[in-house]
Amino acid sequence: MTKNHEEHVGILHGGGGVYMHKFIKEHILPNFRSRRRFIEIPLKLLADSAVIEEIAFTTDSYTVKPIFFPGGDIGSLSVSGTINDLAVIGSEPIAISCALVIEEGFPLSKLDRILKSMDTAAEEAGVEIITGDTKVIQRGKLDELIINTAGIGKRNKLLDENLKHVSRDGRSLKSRWLDPRNIRPGDKIIVSGPIGEHAIAVMVARGELGLEISGIKSDAAPLNGLMSKALEVGGVVAAKDPTRGGVASLLNEWNETTGIGMIIYEEKIPVSDEVQTASEILGIDPLELANEGKVVLAVTAESAEEVLSALRSDPLGREAEIVGEFTADFDGVVVKTEIGGLRYLPMPIGDPVPRIC
Amino acid sequence: MTKNHEEHVGILHGGGGVYMHKFIKEHILPNFRSRRRFIEIPLKLLADSAVIEEIAFTTDSYTVKPIFFPGGDIGSLSVSGTINDLAVIGSEPIAISCALVIEEGFPLSKLDRILKSMDTAAEEAGVEIITGDTKVIQRGKLDELIINTAGIGKRNKLLDENLKHVSRDGRSLKSRWLDPRNIRPGDKIIVSGPIGEHAIAVMVARGELGLEISGIKSDAAPLNGLMSKALEVGGVVAAKDPTRGGVASLLNEWNETTGIGMIIYEEKIPVSDEVQTASEILGIDPLELANEGKVVLAVTAESAEEVLSALRSDPLGREAEIVGEFTADFDGVVVKTEIGGLRYLPMPIGDPVPRIC
Numbered sequence: 001m002t003k004n005h006e007e008h009v010g011i012l013h014g015g016g017g018v019y020m021h022k023f024i025k026e027h028i029l030p031n032f033r034s035r036r037r038f039i040e041i042p043l044k045l046l047a048d049s050a051v052i053e054e055i056a057f058t059t060d061s062y063t064v065k066p067i068f069f070p071g072g073d074i075g076s077l078s079v080s081g082t083i084n085d086l087a088v089i090g091s092e093p094i095a096i097s098c099a100l101v102i103e104e105g106f107p108l109s110k111l112d113r114i115l116k117s118m119d120t121a122a123e124e125a126g127v128e129i130i131t132g133d134t135k136v137i138q139r140g141k142l143d144e145l146i147i148n149t150a151g152i153g154k155r156n157k158l159l160d161e162n163l164k165h166v167s168r169d170g171r172s173l174k175s176r177w178l179d180p181r182n183i184r185p186g187d188k189i190i191v192s193g194p195i196g197e198h199a200i201a202v203m204v205a206r207g208e209l210g211l212e213i214s215g216i217k218s219d220a221a222p223l224n225g226l227m228s229k230a231l232e233v234g235g236v237v238a239a240k241d242p243t244r245g246g247v248a249s250l251l252n253e254w255n256e257t258t259g260i261g262m263i264i265y266e267e268k269i270p271v272s273d274e275v276q277t278a279s280e281i282l283g284i285d286p287l288e289l290a291n292e293g294k295v296v297l298a299v300t301a302e303s304a305e306e307v308l309s310a311l312r313s314d315p316l317g318r319e320a321e322i323v324g325e326f327t328a329d330f331d332g333v334v335v336k337t338e339i340g341g342l343r344y345l346p347m348p349i350g351d352p353v354p355r356i357c
Numbered sequence: 358m359t360k361n362h363e364e365h366v367g368i369l370h371g372g373g374g375v376y377m378h379k380f381i382k383e384h385i386l387p388n389f390r391s392r393r394r395f396i397e398i399p400l401k402l403l404a405d406s407a408v409i410e411e412i413a414f415t416t417d418s419y420t421v422k423p424i425f426f427p428g429g430d431i432g433s434l435s436v437s438g439t440i441n442d443l444a445v446i447g448s449e450p451i452a453i454s455c456a457l458v459i460e461e462g463f464p465l466s467k468l469d470r471i472l473k474s475m476d477t478a479a480e481e482a483g484v485e486i487i488t489g490d491t492k493v494i495q496r497g498k499l500d501e502l503i504i505n506t507a508g509i510g511k512r513n514k515l516l517d518e519n520l521k522h523v524s525r526d527g528r529s530l531k532s533r534w535l536d537p538r539n540i541r542p543g544d545k546i547i548v549s550g551p552i553g554e555h556a557i558a559v560m561v562a563r564g565e566l567g568l569e570i571s572g573i574k575s576d577a578a579p580l581n582g583l584m585s586k587a588l589e590v591g592g593v594v595a596a597k598d599p600t601r602g603g604v605a606s607l608l609n610e611w612n613e614t615t616g617i618g619m620i621i622y623e624e625k626i627p628v629s630d631e632v633q634t635a636s637e638i639l640g641i642d643p644l645e646l647a648n649e650g651k652v653v654l655a656v657t658a659e660s661a662e663e664v665l666s667a668l669r670s671d672p673l674g675r676e677a678e679i680v681g682e683f684t685a686d687f688d689g690v691v692v693k694t695e696i697g698g699l700r701y702l703p704m705p706i707g708d709p710v711p712r713i714c
Contacts, residue, residue, distance in 0.1 A: 151505030
């Protein structure tokens with residue numbers, strides 16, 4: 001990359017990969033000092049949600065382009081995404097906020113449609129939209145609409161019992177939440193369903209693909225119900241939703257946090273024929289594509305099959321698979337390809353698709 | 358207004374006045390349905406923060422232009438504003454989020470300066486920035502930078518004792534928080550210091566005034582410490598920070614919520630000479646100008662003088678004044694002018710200055 005990338009913010013700084021992580025470590029974390037207060041899951045862990053005084057707290061700004069796409073819109077996305085960030089650390093989302101920044105001249109009919117989508121997703125997840133803000137920016141100074149949703153959650157009542165299952169093997173827990181710091185070699189990796197659908201649906205809606213693919217819809221959906229089904233079984237060690245940078249970014253983050261390698265069996269990774277076809281044409285690895293209604297779980301070997309069954313009993317987890325496991329045999333994320341070879345799965349440079357969420 | 362304003366979002370819909378309130382009532386509230394859960398301060402009250410399960414929760418997106426101005430920048434503003442929204446309902450802010458949406462090509466040196474300002478304001482307020490998000494938008498599709506900060510707070514320990522003072526006169530409280538629904542005729546209105554400084558500072562920085570005014574700085578500052586000083590005295594009924602639409606919008610909102618009229622003594626309203634001069638030249642009422650480091654309090658008559666003294670003991674409240682009182686004699690917000698006349702102070706159409714915060 002040229003020197004320019006050092007001195008100015010570039011598209012890749014928001015892309016969920018190597019550049020974004022470097023940007024956060026060099027510019028966000030050093031500027032935001034930690035203070036006296038004890039924070040159970042602090043900023044520096046870069047978890048999906050922070051936890052302070054038993055309150056889970058998260059935020060996301062949504063800049064997806066186009067704002068309407070097959071399977072959803074910026075409204076449903078903004079609610080689902082934030083609920084999922086709360087759910088994957090083991091909290092039960094209770095409320096979210098809605099901060100709109102709107103370009104002058106934006107049609108009110110479209111805005112109503114988007115707000116209704118937010119309400120529908122909130123209804124589905126059983127959370128309330130309880131606070132908000134509205135700003136309007138002059139025409140031409142913003143591309144339609146940005147929505148920020150922050151969310152708060154309380155400790156899921158199932159979490160303590162779930163973690164008892166985790167520590168049955170004698171491991172000492174570094175955190176009382178779902179947290180990759182609790183992962184140990186042998187833990188299984190579960191993906192809750194077919195990957196890459198959100199990214200491909202948005203790309204198709206943009207008309208950028210130069211190809212027609214029918215039947216692909218964004219998977220945007222709130223996963224707090226699905227997470228509770230897994231927690232009810234017990235043995236869930238960590239969870240994360242593979243958004244920007246996809247499963248590849250997620251697994252590399254876990255690798256960095258844990259220092260433990262993993263092996264992923266390519267044949268086990270759920271991918272629809274449509275996403276597979278589109279990915280091949282585009283030369284993109286589906287593992288790097290963003291999802292908005294999927295979760296990756298680290299589960300104890302003992303509980304993995306039972307958690308898998310619980311996930312599959314839910315419409316949002318019907319095609320879940322155990323795709324691999326943590327292992328001391330490797331130091332990085334290794335994929336066993338369908339023809340039996342081994343390859344490292346690197347941290348993506350950045351999401352191949354800008355403004356995917 | 359033309360029909361166009363009905364069908365498209367206009368600048369005034371974000372301006373904090375008549376149009377924004379109409380917009381919120383016609384588009385936001387009907388789309389976001391309330392559900393089963395009990396919410397102590399729900400969305401429909403349009404309070405500065407919502408309260409659910411004893412957690413205060415608020416959000417604001419900051420779009421101020423220019424991003425640096427005398428006395429602050431978008432960073433200090435974004436932290437102070439959200440802390441103030443938490444503080445004025447009687448909560449103690451504990452944490453805030455930082456969601457950045459950045460235009461591609463934005464200089465990293467400026468970003469670092471802004472993030473440091475956020476950190477400094479957070480330090481001053483004793484809160485932690487614990488979670489965040491970063492998105493980057495293509496060059497030309499955003500005007501530099503938008504920051505959203507959401508915040509969470511816990512019930513201020515001084516609040517129960519403060520409300521005991523409020524109910525000494527036998528009134529029954531409609532809410533356990535600082536809440537205009539608890540206001541009764543006779544309650545005094547206090548403004549914590551000179552008004553309009555933020556708006557004029559931003560206008561001067563924009564070079565839009567066509568006049569040179571030196572010495573005006575934005576008042577952006579976190580007010581949680583000042584609020585606690587007032588609560589320690591007791592008798593504070595309600596509080597709100599006069600941002601978009603200024604004190605005029607705030608008092609009209611309280612009038613609408615309470616149904617109680619009020620009289621404001623113009624000579625008591627603290628305004629600096631510089632703001633007064635600029636307002637006269639521009640033909641703007643200082644009461645309509647945005648503030649970012651001021652609070653308006655409704656206080657029982659019994660406690661008003663003592664609360665005033667407590668505010669004045671703090672550098673941020675040194676020039677506080679009792680500016681008027683709630684009264685059954687009027688149905689709206691009435692200003693007694695310096696020459697002794699009476700005039701209604703209407704709800705502003707919208708902030709005279711767009712992108713002020």
